């Protein structure tokens with residue numbers, strides 16, 4: 502499996518420093534579970550950050566620090582009860598700590614497109630969900646009220662930014678108006694961390710947006 506699309510440096514350093522909200526932390530962690538190169542970069546950033554911190558005097562914790570710390574602790578020491586319990590989200594490709602989160606039911610948001618919300622244990626600017634699209638599905642041109650971080654788990658899709666397969670990471674925001682097409686032959690399953698809501702563009706999009714609950 503070759504991964505071509507990675508989170509940018511600001512996301513990787515934010516992940517290493519623990520300053521991302523939990524939604525974005527999860528999107529980056531899902532990519533890291535598949536990408537040895539970004540794992541190495543994060544280790545390096547963590548080491549450099551640790552060396553710098555060693556010389557500093559104590560300061561108040563950043564806003565995202567508690568969230569990141571709880572997620573990290575979760576990855577290291579799962580609560581005793583959850584060891585025996587089966588994971589709520591038995592999806593290979595998700596980081597182990599995410600598989601233990603509770604999830605809602607699958608629901609259709611548009612023809613050929615379903616989503617399953619993941620309930621986060623702490624508040625987060627970005628909500629997180631699994632998104633499943635049917636083979637060959639063509640999503641309408643859309644943009645975002647905030648950022649949208651997508652990590653492919655199975656299958657793939659293409660848009661004018663290239664082809665995205667398992668492990669690939671896609672960044673979207675209000676400045677990007679794209680129209681993904683899902684690969685033929687298999688469903689595409691992605692983890693998405695999204696701020697705000699998706700907005701379909703064009704005159705037809707304006708009519709359809711209220712019908713697409715994403």
Ligand SMILES: [Zn+2]
Pocket residue numbers: 504506507508532536537538539540
């Ligand atoms: Zn990577």
